Amino acid sequence: MLRAHVMLAPRAAPGAALLPRGPRPSPRRRRADLVPRGADGGERRGARYGLADLVALSVASTVGSGVFSLAGRVASQEAGPAVVLSLGIGAMGCLLSATAYAELASRVVAAGSVYAYAQATGLGRSAMAVAALCLIVEYSWSCAAVSVDWSGKLLRADFGLPFLQVLDPAVLLVLFCTGLLINGTKASRLFTNVSTVAKVGLILFLIATALMAFDAKNLQPFIPEEYGISGILRGAIDSFFGFLGFDAVCALALDTKDARRVVPNALFLGLFVSGGLTCLAGFALVSAVPASRLDPAAGFVSAFEILGNDFAAAVVTVGELLVLPVVAFGCLLPLGRLLCCLAEDGFLPAPLARRDASDEPLLATLLGGAATAICAGLVPFEDLNDICSAAVLSCFILASVSAVVSRQEGALQEQLRGLLAVFVPCTFFCLLLLSPRWTTDTALAP
Numbered sequence: 001m002l003r004a005h006v007m008l009a010p011r012a013a014p015g016a017a018l019l020p021r022g023p024r025p026s027p028r029r030r031r032a033d034l035v036p037r038g039a040d041g042g043e044r045r046g047a048r049y050g051l052a053d054l055v056a057l058s059v060a061s062t063v064g065s066g067v068f069s070l071a072g073r074v075a076s077q078e079a080g081p082a083v084v085l086s087l088g089i090g091a092m093g094c095l096l097s098a099t100a101y102a103e104l105a106s107r108v109v110a111a112g113s114v115y116a117y118a119q120a121t122g123l124g125r126s127a128m129a130v131a132a133l134c135l136i137v138e139y140s141w142s143c144a145a146v147s148v149d150w151s152g153k154l155l156r157a158d159f160g161l162p163f164l165q166v167l168d169p170a171v172l173l174v175l176f177c178t179g180l181l182i183n184g185t186k187a188s189r190l191f192t193n194v195s196t197v198a199k200v201g202l203i204l205f206l207i208a209t210a211l212m213a214f215d216a217k218n219l220q221p222f223i224p225e226e227y228g229i230s231g232i233l234r235g236a237i238d239s240f241f242g243f244l245g246f247d248a249v250c251a252l253a254l255d256t257k258d259a260r261r262v263v264p265n266a267l268f269l270g271l272f273v274s275g276g277l278t279c280l281a282g283f284a285l286v287s288a289v290p291a292s293r294l295d296p297a298a299g300f301v302s303a304f305e306i307l308g309n310d311f312a313a314a315v316v317t318v319g320e321l322l323v324l325p326v327v328a329f330g331c332l333l334p335l336g337r338l339l340c341c342l343a344e345d346g347f348l349p350a351p352l353a354r355r356d357a358s359d360e361p362l363l364a365t366l367l368g369g370a371a372t373a374i375c376a377g378l379v380p381f382e383d384l385n386d387i388c389s390a391a392v393l394s395c396f397i398l399a400s401v402s403a404v405v406s407r408q409e410g411a412l413q414e415q416l417r418g419l420l421a422v423f424v425p426c427t428f429f430c431l432l433l434l435s436p437r438w439t440t441d442t443a444l445a446p
């Protein structure tokens with residue numbers, strides 16, 4: 001039997017005190033507040049994450065291919081110096097979805113992200129099932145895709161490590177991330193924070209080094225004739241992947257102090273930092289060398305080679321390998337919590353809902369890690385990428401419709417729910433059918 005994990009409740013219910021301060025919500029929205037069952041506002045005992053941790057996690061799981069692969073690729077093949085506009089449009093698209101996530105996260109404290117939002121707004125079991133499936137695919141397959149991409153870079157760098165001939169580095173990375181998660185919050189938080197600081201440091205180094213070679217001539221013409229506006233928009237679609245991952249923080253709501261305030265703030269702050277760094281890196285790249293001379297597969301490395309700065313090129317090659325694993329980790333972290341939440345609701349076998357002494361979903365994390373390692377070892381990269389993109393888009397659609405439905409009342413809300421019970425699954429299957437056509441050969445092909 002399905003056990004309601006979150007539910008609609010009147011404003012006076014326990015937990016309402018945790019609603020964010022600031023401008024008072026309109027009376028209409030106040031009546032539709034969504035609060036989790038339980039008198040503690042939904043937080044688990046010993047909620048351990050704060051704003052800085054969540055922003056670090058958001059940047060950790062978001063900043064990656066946008067800087068290291070997509071900026072160079074879009075600049076050299078689709079938009080020229082106007083790559084900055086492509087990146088900006090991609091970031092704006094994610095920011096719009098982030099507003100829906102933030103509104104819901106300020107009203108629902110649960111580990112299930114879009115799944116919990118669909119549940120709390122009463123979208124019905126089919127929408128909840130689609131949400132759960134999309135989230136599992138998003139977390140697990142994007143972790144596998146990032147690991148496969150990282151493994152390709154490692155093998156190309158050819159450090160002469162004999163055991164890499166036998167063991168697949170992508171599988172090893174997923175197992176490493178799983179091991180860290182099992183080790184508990186302390187190890188995970190340390191790894192995330194240290195890797196994020198290193199990643200931000202590396203990107204600031206890239207930006208500063210590239211800007212030192214700034215030449216305004218490289219930005220002329222800003223929109224090359226052969227690419228035009230359509231090139232900028234194609235580039236925006238490709239760069240979209242570079243901004244995904246910001247929603248990972250929603251899955252940590254139960255582990256966060258004052259989640260209703262902290263999670264929405266972390267969503268925006270994380271996306272601002274990630275978006276700002278990625279756009280600035282794109283600008284620095286095309287201002288340092290002519291976009292047409294960049295190697296689409298090796299963005300910054302090729303730029304520094306053209307500039308004759310071998311030291312910077314070596315720093316990027318090694319630095320990228322060191323800081324990318326945290327992107328895979330950021331994808332895997334929410335997966336165990338989601339599986340645990342699904343088990344609590346009766347969608348998955350009950351043992352998966354078990355938590356260890358420090359309240360970590362041990363079995364669910366192990367299962368999620370093992371399944372992801374198998375995907376990383378067996379599924380071709382393009383398939384991972386296509387299905388993952390379809391799943392993420394479905395999650396964004398679900399978050400937006402949940403936000404819209406939760407603002408309505410009475411008969412209109414009922415009608416919308418009925419409509420969406422059909423619309424959501426249909427959209428998901430259409431996206432699945434269409435995905436190979438519009439995402440193959442985009443983003444991170446190794």
Ligand SMILES: NC(=[NH2+])NCCC[C@H](N)C(=O)O
Pocket residue numbers: 061062063064065066138139142143146241242243244245246248327331392
């Ligand atoms: N939850 C996700 N979809 N994660 C994928 C994150 C990928 C990350 N933005 C990158 O460019 O490497």
